[in-house]
Amino acid sequence: MVTGKWSIWAAVALALSGCGQEASAPEAGPRETTSSAPAAKVAGPARYILAFGDSLFAGYGLDSPDQSYPGQLQAALRSEGIDARIANAGVSGDTTAAGLQRLDFTLDSQSQAPDLVILELGGNDLLRGLPPEQTKANLAAMLEKLKARGIPVLLMGMRAPPNGGPEFQRQFDAIYPALAKEYGAKLVPFFMESVYDKPELIQSDHVHPTKDGVAAMVAATRVDVAAALPMPANSE
Secondary structure, three states, X not given: OOOOHHHHHHHHXXXXXXXXXXXXOOOOOOEEOOOOOOHHHOEEEEEEEEEEEOHHHHOOOXXXXXXXXXXXXXXXXXXXXXXXXXXXXXXXXXXXXHHHHHHHHHHHOOOOOOOEEEEEOOHXXXXXXXXXXXHHHHHHHHHHHHHHOOOOEEEEOOOOOHHHOHHHHHHHHOHHHHHHHHHOOEEEOOOOOOOOOOHHHEOOOOXXXXXXXXXXXXXXXXXXXXXHOOOOOOOO
């Protein structure tokens, strides 16, 4: 029996794939986010970021795209003076296999090649009990594609709850650090670290973060995102 904070994470994991049943069909391309951050604080060249993931990026259950992780992240980066332009390519219910299938199309649909891709997939694989080696292979294939295009990656890690058994947990949890090391990607070890054990930051579905929960996730990771952005080509 799973108890304590891991029971909350198990509940969060258990519905990530289910939300795809209520989601609309994927749009033709990623959604642009907007920002209410004061323009006067923004300086330097535009930095194009593609947020590529599942419902945790799509903003499932939130009132507007601005409340999603990419939306709030863009506002946070712009408030710190970074001219961030984040395209939200989150699709609720996506597995790593589904992400792999749409990655090339999504990249090709961008009007500007991204300076950084934030890759956030794997929770739905976990929920569906897919073999960790399959999840790893799909993520590796995406990282290969991004490497071939010369696009830096920030990999958002996931962790398995213990109810899948210690061996499954060990295999799954090892995926993200191993791939980050192999492909030279930056890594956030556990994307939901700041909310998974805080029910007050989770929506009534006991799965997805609230607007305040997303804000906590942005606060915990925005430094990682800024550090993962390469130096502008015209910088000295």
